[in-house]
Amino acid sequence: MDGPSFQPSGNETVNREGLAAETGRQNDKRKETLLEDTDIVKSAAPDMEPSSCQLAQVKTEQKASPKAQDAVKTPNLHVCGKCRYRAPSRSKLAVHMRKHTGERPYKCYQCDYSAARKGTLDQHMAKHAGEKPYKCDKCDYSAAIKRTLDQHMVRRHTGDKPYMCGQCGFRTADWSNLSVHMRTHTGEKPYKCDQCDYSAAQKGNLDQHMAKHTGDKPYTCGECGYRTAYRSNLTQHMRKHTGQKLYKCDQCDYSAVCKSSLDRHMAKHIGDKPYMCGECGYRTNYKSNLTVHMRKHTGERPYKCDQCDYSAAKKVKLDQHMTEHTGGKPYMCGKCGYRTAYSISLSEHMRKHTGERPYKCNQCDYSSAQKCNLDRHMAQHTGDKPYMCVECEYRTADRSNLSAHMKRKHTDENPYN
Template identity: 65%
Template sequence: MAETGDGSPTAVPQNHCDGSPTEVLLDRDASPFEDKLTGNKGSLDKEPETQTGEKPYMCGECGYRTARKSDLSKHMRTHTGEKPYKCDQCDYSAVQKCNLESHLAKHTGEKPYMCGECEYRTADKRNLSRHMKNHADDKPYMCGECGHRSAQKSDLSKHMRTHTGEKPYKCDQCDYSAAQKSTLDQHLTKHTDEKPYMCGECGYRTAWKPHLCRHMKTHTGEKPYKCDQCGYSTTQKCNLDSHIAKHTGEKPYMCGKCGHRTADKGNLYRHMSTHTGKKPYKCDQCDYSAARKYTLDNHLATHTGEKPYMCGECGHRTANRANLYQHMRTHTGENPYKCNQCDYSATKKCHLDEHLAIHTGEKPYMCGECGYRTARKSALSKHMRTHTGEKPYKCDQCDYSAL
């Protein structure tokens, strides 16, 4: 029992038998100060944490402890799966009210929290707090492996997984696992096909907010990432990083199977699928399957005729985002792919690769049936049809088809 009369926090007995949260017991002869505490439950819940560091409320499932009973109640929902906060505009539900409020902003588009340093706005107060640390010079958390520094301890924890390979977030519908929850959330949309983010200009929809932000730049023409060695600019930092590698020749990403090297991490992931042969993304209208979801999405457009990507200059529409980027170069005159042996430049890398074969005489693409070789992958694809008999180009007025 606590001593009465001095207003000190009461002792917190632990219930070691059943693991249930202990309750704060007060002496029957409690002082008026203690009576005031009992009248303010929120203050009492916080008291052990702020003054003694004690965490009397414990989860009987996993041992998680907290100083606040309300926090324990929220935590318990991670075990029960209870999501009491429901969206009145869709099927979304959440464990916490703050998560529902952030979700509702997707329907309204409202972003009330604004950074005073730059034009960044967000619907989530926590996102603003995290963003503000980008402006602060102080980055006290450092990785002992590579020297990476972070303003937030949680960011350092995420970074450390790049060294340990830990992927604690598991998909409950397939074998996929991720190092970050946000990455798992993005993956889950592949199973649900939900695309809550929509472009107000052309109706393009996506499951990922960053993709919508990137897409919007195709309408504004904004290219904030500039190369300091030539006139190249781009809408995405990752594109600039890949471009800069053309100047330096650096290819830091290597395949452990065959030694293939690339300047782009995304290209390495794509390359790795050539070794596994796995094509998990299946078309539900024909026998086509693909190693990557966006390749399947492009294929599906051949069935639906949908062309969600539109050029803001001339209205040209395409089913493929990469094709839109290539098309935009017809307006800008940009030829980013340069030959290092002559003045030739191209809008597409594949065209540069074909051109380089003129200098080297190399013909890397070979037919496994007859030994035919060519400098162009597209030429090999066409050639292969002479063996398979495939004639994909159909006349819509008669039975004629062509290679």
């Protein structure tokens, strides 16, 4: 016997139709999303079709719950059409594309710096604030950026250089350094000057070059007014005020603000002076010193004043001369008000307040606040007299003695009048 037949009421019929319609809309939405993701792949890399496995993965993730989606990593379906970089999301692909477009939407409100990522801008802002939250647990070094601390740890304490060039054996602690190094093999110079034919393998070199065109010196010391076109120069300069000396000699107590100063100091321990002047016998540890010295014999003065006929063999001499036109003495001692036109003069003056005598003799207890005094002292130990008169056989250990000799004996000028 058949049971009683069921006749749905009007309300139940409406509910069923509504449920079916809602299910259809959800299926259509999933299809649209799937097609949209497929289009992203095609638009980013038109010649690369997504595989059936990738599309199946998208379907699976769309059906999964949010927790399941977190548990399963999204495949890198978003592909850059320029370099084939693959990104897990559209937003990450958009950030990547800034490498090709040059877009840097995050701007510093205190200088001209801009960045492609907000995190990079945040790190930059820490330099203005003076904040250095990342501390080295083996020395007093601190950094505003964790990556900088990591590099410091490798370079100064572990000595590890895990990145190696396969063509010449060059090794480095920093992957980015290896990338730049490889350009020495490829000859690539991607950074171009828009005002001349100059190009560079590193952006920092291009930035320094551009300062020649603009004459701009945007980096200013708040302590003494020192200005420079290069951020690295300002960072190094600030150590004169803070007293921070990161570069330490492993054979004595000497320490220095910059690595080049330490390198010059280390030559005193080695005692080697391989560069010699063929005209007068002058010897030096550095090729650059010999180049400057030779100008005394050749008369070359490559540094020209653009306001008068003055020229100099050394850039520092031209810088000193320029203050005669400007009348400026931007470098001031914060303790006694002493002012000078030269940063090196301020550095030497500050030692009167600190008592610092960084130039130490490696054969006795003598030390000096000025390098020239140490050089004169060392001649007592070595007997060396590198400064020789080109007119006669006079030799001396002191450059100033040679200058006085030349004026007294070979010119009509008397230096003691």
